[in-house]
Amino acid sequence: MITGRTTGQDVTRYFVRLSVPRHGGVRAWRAVSDDFERGLAVQESATVAAPHVESESRRGRDYVRVVAIATVSAADVVEALAIAWQVFRWAAADDTDGWDMAAAIAEIRPRPAP
Numbered sequence: 075m076i077t078g079r080t081t082g083q084d085v086t087r088y089f090v091r092l093s094v095p096r097h098g099g100v101r102a103w104r105a106v107s108d109d110f111e112r113g114l115a116v117q118e119s120a121t122v123a124a125p126h127v128e129s130e131s132r133r134g135r136d137y138v139r140v141v142a143i144a145t146v147s148a149a150d151v152v153e154a155l156a157i158a159w160q161v162f163r164w165a166a167a168d169d170t171d172g173w174d175m176a177a178a179i180a181e182i183r184p185r186p187a188p
Contacts (some may be wrong), residue, residue: 085147087185088154091128092142092162095174099136106169113165114142121147125161151182158182 096103107127114125125144132138142162148154158180166173 083149085149086154087123087187088146088148088151088182089185090144090146090154090158091181092158093139093179093181094142094162095177096138096140097172097174099134100130100132100138102172103130103138103140106172109167110140110165110169113167114144114161117161117164121157122161123147125165145185154182155180 111127114127117125123145125142128141128143130138130140142165144158144161146154146157148157163170
């Protein structure tokens with residue numbers, strides 16, 4: 075579980091979207107997608123809200139881009155990205171070679187106050 079380093083500090087809620095290509099195409103992704111989704115879900119905490127796979131986009135037989143999203147409470151945008159990336163990598167578990175991490179794209183923006 076990710077708790078962050080924001081205890082006692084002012085925090086902002088950030089919407090974080092991570093888009094990461096998956097090696098091996100749709101068949102390889104389907105073989106691990108349930109475990110990955112569960113790996114995201116179990117990390118929900120006071121710091122990380124509703125982590126889940128938002129979408130998958132396929133281009134051809136060997137390309138799948140997976141988009142995972144979450145709301146992250148953090149002191150700043152850098153910490154929000156670090157926490158979200160840690161959540162993604164933890165969900166990937168021992169399967170990090172199955173992802174093209176160098177081609178990841180992140181979108182981060184503040185969430186409106188509740």
